[in-house]
Amino acid sequence: MNAEASYAIADADPVAAVLSWLAGHPRVEEALGGPGRVSGAREAPWPHLRVALGPGGSLGDLTWLTEPEITLEVYGDPGGWPGPAALTRILKICAVAASELSTTTRSDGQAVVSGVRPSGVLLESPLETGQPRWVMGLLVSLHPNPEYS
Secondary structure (H helix, E strand, O other): OOHHHHHHHHHOOHHHHHHHHHHOOHHHHHHHOOOOOEEOOOOOOOOEEEEEEEEEEEOOOOOOOEEEEEEEEEEOOOOOOOOHHHHHHHHHHHHHHHHHHHHOOOOOOOOEEEEEEEOOOOEEOOOOOOOOEEEEEEEEEEEOOHHHO
16 A cells, blocks of 8 residues: 555544434434434434544554544433433444444445444433433444545
């Protein structure tokens, strides 16, 4: 691999890959109650899934394969619904759907995802306002799409 091709690792964005996959996934839409409930922000309508860069993972040797961590956060309504069991169910469905990304072929220039696995457990982490939130980390093994490098 030449030095210029190594810089393609900067475009292998795990958040973009997982976010675009989950935003159009029928099981995720069903679990959340409809389309438009997956994004990179904490926003209504509730429940809502936020996909963000996590604190862990590995960037390998910065040439090809990396395994960064992303965070899935599912938010309930500020009024407290749905309850903990429903939110954990939603989060598990979203994690399973994310793991399916490694079985797809990408031809849109996005990174090639070769694996998705949990980095820990589901954690209840309500906001300071009391709004319910459940969090889970996923390690995403990916490399740049060679068709676009």
